[in-house]
Amino acid sequence: MSCPKTDPVICTARLVLRRVRPEADFAAMHAILSNPQAMAFWSTPPHETGAQTRDWLAAMAATGPDECDDFIIEYQGRAIGKAGFFRFPDVGYIIDPAMWGQGIASEALVPIIARAFTLYGQARLVADVDPRNAGSIRLLEKLGFAETHRAERTWCIAGQWCDSVYFALSREDWQARA
Numbered sequence: 001m002s003c004p005k006t007d008p009v010i011c012t013a014r015l016v017l018r019r020v021r022p023e024a025d026f027a028a029m030h031a032i033l034s035n036p037q038a039m040a041f042w043s044t045p046p047h048e049t050g051a052q053t054r055d056w057l058a059a060m061a062a063t064g065p066d067e068c069d070d071f072i073i074e075y076q077g078r079a080i081g082k083a084g085f086f087r088f089p090d091v092g093y094i095i096d097p098a099m100w101g102q103g104i105a106s107e108a109l110v111p112i113i114a115r116a117f118t119l120y121g122q123a124r125l126v127a128d129v130d131p132r133n134a135g136s137i138r139l140l141e142k143l144g145f146a147e148t149h150r151a152e153r154t155w156c157i158a159g160q161w162c163d164s165v166y167f168a169l170s171r172e173d174w175q176a177r178a
């Protein structure tokens with residue numbers, strides 16, 4: 001019998017959410033992680049080499065079952081992004097730009113957030129977003145996250161300082177919405 005923490009497979013209306021498979025997911029995830037549009041507000045510049053993506057996939061595969069809950073998003077059998085918690089309580093997500101604006105991130109994150117509260121007992125989830133990242137901010141607000149504060153010059157990415165707007169979602173607020 002599979003363990004819901006180590007071997008979860010979550011099926012939504014259109015998506016399959018599953019753990020990373022570093023070899024099988026390499027080509028699709030490298031296409032996303034090297035795409036300047038997808039990476040415009042990420043915490044690192046677009047990947048320039050396959051080695052960077054291999055390291056990223058290995059790190060995603062290496063985290064322990066109680067400190068993280070991160071998923072590859074599959075659509076029609078194809079990896080189109082990732083969503084989840086590389087480290088609790090910080091939520092993170094990235095979707096192939098060809099799939100933006102179709103409700104994919106919202107659909108993936110609802111069951112992932114529910115697990116964070118119910119299966120992992122998290123009390124409060126957080127997100128750190130570039131204030132220019134309108135899509136990510138709208139996604140968080142749609143899921144019930146609220147802005148808590150802002151800070152300037154929080155990330156230096158490829159020599160350029162970026163700011164942060166911080167969001168949080170409590171278990172009580174999530175349950176009240178449900």
Ligand SMILES: CC(C)(COP(=O)(O)OP(=O)(O)OC[C@H]1O[C@@H](n2cnc3c(N)ncnc32)[C@H](O)[C@@H]1OP(=O)(O)O)[C@@H](O)C(=O)NCCC(=O)NCCS
Binds near residue numbers: 093096129136
């Ligand atoms: C942020 C991201 C994951 C959203 O994915 P998505 O599948 O397009 O999101 P959804 O379709 O579920 O949209 C969620 C909401 O955000 C809105 N939205 C999406 N992109 C938007 C944009 N660029 N500007 C304004 N609103 C946007 C949608 O309209 C929707 O709101 P609505 O239901 O009220 O219309 C995607 O744009 C992405 O991968 N960005 C690059 C990676 C990234 O920046 N990650 C976050 C780092 S903090």
